[in-house]
Amino acid sequence: MELETPMTTLPDRPRTAVLVIDMQNGVVAEAHERDTVIANIVTVVDKARAADVPVIWVQHSDDELPRGSESWAYVPELVRRDGEPLVHKLYGDSFEATDLESVLAAHAVGHLVVTGAQTDVCIRSTLHGAFTRGYDATLVADAHTTEDLSGYGAPTPDLVIAHTNLYWHRQEAPGRRGGTLRAQELSFS
Incomplete structure (x- = not known):
């Protein structure tokens, strides 16, 4: 299923970008269906x-995820390419x-495709922040x-994920919309 034309309220922002949020060793070590979610994020990327x-890669740091540590590092299955932006954050909302x-503005992005962890904190905060x-x-329904x-x-976790997918599926407001798609359904053409 192809993504719909963005409705964003941001002027001159016709592009789409993928966010990969906090798929770090210490964040997803005990995550629900970790390997399946990583495979689906690889598909989206x-x-x-x-x-x-x-x-665009987003990486969290705090006392439990000290910058430069093994727990702070991205999982080895997900590799950022040179030139792909990396955003460092300290709070749940990636903004x-x-x-x-400023990274999104530089790329003229008005539509985000969101993947990553954790559903009930950073994913939800970033969706609402966006x-x-x-x-x-x-929201990629099977990639968080x-x-x-x-x-x-x-x-x-399965209920947290299902509930987030349920309420985001029909999210809309004047001039913008949310929605969910599965990784295999997603098309950028």
């Missing part, structure tokens, strides 16, 4: 590269106190994941 769609907005800033945002926090009262 390969499709984007083949269509000359920018791929908050980062250069993501939407409130005027971007269209498509989270760890099991049910011991703290959260739903199990």
Whole structure:
């Protein structure tokens, strides 16, 4: 299924970009369906590269993910190419106190295709952050994941993922829209 023409409220932003958020060793070590999600992200990234769609990598750091550490590093299955932007962040929303907005502006991007981790924190925060800033945002339904926090009262990861896909599927507001697609359905042509 081909992505719809962006409706973004951002002027002169006709392009789409893929975000790969926080697929770092320490973030996804215990993630739900880790290997399947990584394979689906590889599919999305390969499709984007083949269509000359920018791929933007987002990398979180904090006390548990110190910059330069093994836990901070991206999983070995996902390799950023030279020239693909890398955005460093300290907060859940990939826009908050980062250069993501200027990177997207430089590429004339008004529509984001979102993948990565963790569904209930950084994915949701970034989706909402993009939407409130005027971007269209498509969530790749089978290319995001989270760890099991049910011991703290959260739903199990499969339910967190399903719920996020459910409510984002029909997300819309004046001049912009959300939506979900599966990795195999996604087409950038």
